[in-house]
Amino acid sequence: MANTPQAKKRIRRNENRAAINTARVSRIRTYLKQVDAAVEAGDKEKAAEALKAAQPELARGVARGVFHKNTAARKMSRLSKRVAAL
Known part of the structure; x- marks a missing residue:
């Protein structure tokens, strides 16, 4: 368990950032x-x-920072290819 005030603050910040990043990934997946x-x-x-x-x-x-740039490029490439094939 965290003992120092800095470590306690880091835990709070990590929880907040995780919630924000989860929402971001969810939003992108929806698109x-x-x-x-x-x-x-x-x-x-x-x-x-x-x-x-x-x-x-x-x-x-x-x-x-929720996706690696190559991951995004791969997803875009595959989607573009599928749309162009229509």
Whole structure:
């Protein structure tokens, strides 16, 4: 257990940051699921719009440190490929 005030504060901050990061990842996943749903439905216009909305969210996730940049690039590449195939 934490003894020093600094360690106690660090525990509090880590809990807050974990909650914020969990919300960020959840938000990004929602955008990705919207792209997937549009692709599954075969709606190219809706899929393209969803992809356009998902791109900055993924970039923001990288900037905020919740995703590695290569992970975001891989996800974007795969989604773009699926949308283009429609």
